[in-house]
Amino acid sequence: MPYKIIEKKEIAPSVHLLKILAPDVAKAAKAGQFIILRIDETSERIPLTIADFDAVEGTITIIFQEMGKTTKQLAKMTSSNELRDFVGPLGTPADVRELGTVILVGGGVGIAPVYPQVRAYREAGNKVISVIGARNESLLILEDEMKAASDELHVATDDGSKGHHGFVTDVVKNILDSGEKVARVVVIGPPILMKVAAGMLEPYGVETLVSLNPIMIDGTGMCGGCRVSVGGETKFACVDGPEFDAHKVDFNLLMSRLALYRDEESKCLENHNNNHKCTCRGEN
Numbered sequence: 001m002p003y004k005i006i007e008k009k010e011i012a013p014s015v016h017l018l019k020i021l022a023p024d025v026a027k028a029a030k031a032g033q034f035i036i037l038r039i040d041e042t043s044e045r046i047p048l049t050i051a052d053f054d055a056v057e058g059t060i061t062i063i064f065q066e067m068g069k070t071t072k073q074l075a076k077m078t079s080s081n082e083l084r085d086f087v088g089p090l091g092t093p094a095d096v097r098e099l100g101t102v103i104l105v106g107g108g109v110g111i112a113p114v115y116p117q118v119r120a121y122r123e124a125g126n127k128v129i130s131v132i133g134a135r136n137e138s139l140l141i142l143e144d145e146m147k148a149a150s151d152e153l154h155v156a157t158d159d160g161s162k163g164h165h166g167f168v169t170d171v172v173k174n175i176l177d178s179g180e181k182v183a184r185v186v187v188i189g190p191p192i193l194m195k196v197a198a199g200m201l202e203p204y205g206v207e208t209l210v211s212l213n214p215i216m217i218d219g220t221g222m223c224g225g226c227r228v229s230v231g232g233e234t235k236f237a238c239v240d241g242p243e244f245d246a247h248k249v250d251f252n253l254l255m256s257r258l259a260l261y262r263d264e265e266s267k268c269l270e271n272h273n274n275n276h277k278c279t280c281r282g283e284n
């Protein structure tokens with residue numbers, strides 16, 4: 001069954017929002033879950049986090065950054081297009097409950113997956129302090145939405161064009177050093193940000209959760225592609241996660257596995273950019 005795109009906009013350079021009509025997914029979706037989509041019969045399957053959902057309207061919102069062939073193809077879709085497959089909700093929902101004060105950190109396009117969690121933690125009765133960051137002001141997404149959904153919003157940019165001049169981790173450190181009693185920190189963003197945040201937070205003894213983004217294929221625990229090491233045990237991020245205890249994650253393994261297919265991905269993108277037939281399995 002095709003899935004209709006009902007809204008499409010570029011919300012920052014190379015970052016796009018798509019609202020898709022998928023009533024069954026919207027009815028069951030919870031914060032922290034993701035979908036796997038396929039643009040057409042020959043496309044690869046890609047996982048994207050549910051950035052928003054509306055069970056009444058029957059819609060799911062996804063926000064993605066152009067990276068390689070498939071996300072560049074997706075960026076060209078318009079509100080008159082349909083997606084071939086849209087499977088979800090997948091993954092274990094985020095462990096949201098009343099804890100007291102919770103800091104939610106989103107880096108870059110990681111702000112999108114943090115947003116539904118901000119709303120869910122606030123609805124569960126927590127004081128929510130959100131910290132969002134990007135390389136520069138033009139890449140900051142969902143600032144107004146995050147402000148409305150949080151008790152406090154802090155902004156950081158690498159170049160100082162908005163908010164704190166520096167990283168989101170500096171801001172989190174300042175909040176903890178100010179004496180704020182924090183029960184949990186949730187960090188979502190590039191693996192290097194999650195790794196640095198976990199290291200910075202360890203001495204504070206604060207529970208820290210991260211949402212991992214390994215390469216996924218089936219999304220149902222069958223292929224083993226998304227395996228990660230957590231506390232020395234192998235876990236499948238698509239069914240056991242994607243949320244895990246940051247202090248137990250082997251981030252070096254995650255980052256090396258994410259780079260496994262870099263040569264093939266670049267070749268695929270080059271073929272796509274030059275309008276050449278791709279040599280990968282999907283297009284043969």
Ligand SMILES: Cc1cc2nc3c(=O)[nH]c(=O)nc-3n(C[C@H](O)[C@H](O)[C@H](O)COP(=O)(O)OP(=O)(O)OC[C@H]3O[C@@H](n4cnc5c(N)ncnc54)[C@H](O)[C@@H]3O)c2cc1C
Pocket residue numbers: 034045046047048049050063064065066067068069070071072109112113212213214215216217242258259261262265266269
């Ligand atoms: C649970 C989960 C949620 C995600 N949510 C978001 C999101 O909300 N927004 C967003 O912009 N991105 C998200 N991603 C990453 C997104 O899936 C990749 O950017 C996308 O698959 C890249 O495909 P591509 O063909 O454009 O690029 P490619 O050139 O194929 O790959 C570029 C890089 O993306 C990663 N990647 C490639 N294929 C996959 C795959 N099948 N599964 C996971 N990672 C892959 C690899 O690191 C790779 O080096 C998520 C990933 C996971 C696992």
Ligand code: FES
Pocket residue numbers: 215216217218219220221222223224225226227236237238239
């Ligand atoms: S994506 Fe196949 S086991 Fe997780």
